[in-house]
Amino acid sequence: MTHILLTGSSRGIGAATAVALADAGASVIGHGTASGIPADFADPGAPAALWAAALDRAGGAIDVLINNAGVFEANPIDAEDAAWLAGWERTMRINLTASAELCRLAILHWQSRGCGGRIVNIASRAAYRGDSPAHWHYAASKAGMVAMTKSIARGYAGQGILAFAICPGFTMTGMADDYLASRGGDKLLADIPLGRVADPHEVAVAARFLALEAPASMTGAVIDVNGASYVR
Structure with missing residues (x-):
């Protein structure tokens, strides 16, 4: 059985992904759910603690890491200096640094076992297209995630360690609902040729x-799920 650590599995894309993986016969170790492992990624010690707890729950072997946890919080440019910097660093820690720590621990785990493994990082369309003036930090964190994924793919493919990223556009989750409402949903939807935002299940697939x-030869691939609102 494939053992998978999935972060941010309590709602939205994470919850849909947990169901899709379980339906495929995988053993999913969730994070942030009632039955999962609690971890606040704003705490620098949380990723390592989560990894250790997940490894114990999996019986000593994790085969796949899916980094999905993240925050989408406005950080206006005219905020007080200290508040703006704190907002930037909070988003970077939760969205990028925690994911990087888990990727590192996963790679070291697979190297110590002499086996391969897979990493799937849930990034965002914002990594390529950018985001609103209040969300520089979010776009930068997701661009970092894409660059990290490609670096891992290039660096460890020879050891059977594969890395992929997914870049959703707007997805019908709590975060997207709030953003659509605050920025005029009809105008934003008009920018999506498909005419609607993605369903979490589509990203989960x-x-x-x-x-x-x-296939292994896809390592380093970045998959877009954005209704053609941004094409590369």
Whole structure:
């Protein structure tokens, strides 16, 4: 059985991904759910503690890491200096640094076992397109996640360690609902040729494929799920 650590599994994309993976027969170790492992990624010690607890729950072997946890919080440019910097650093720690720590621990784990493994990082369309003036930090964190994914793919493919990223556009989650409401939903929807935002299940299908089925030669791939609102 494939053992998968999935962060941010309590709602939205994470919850849909947990269901899709379980339906495919994988053993999913969730984070942030009632039955999962609690961890606040704003705490620098949380990623290592989560990894250790997940490894114990998995019986000593994790095969796939999916980094999905993240925050989307406004950080206006005219905020007080200290508040702006704190907002920047909080988003970077939760969205990027915690994911990097877990990627590092996963790679070291697979190297010590002499086996391969898979990493799937849930980034964002914002990594390529950018985001609003109040969300520089969010876009930068997701761009960092994409660059990290590609670096891992290039650096460890020879050891059977594969890395992929998914870049959703607007997805019908709590975060997207709030953003659409605050910025005029109709105008934003008009920018999506498909005419609607993605359903979390659509992102989950991509995550399941990359975690369990994608051929090794796809390592380093970034999959867009954005209704053609940004094409590369």
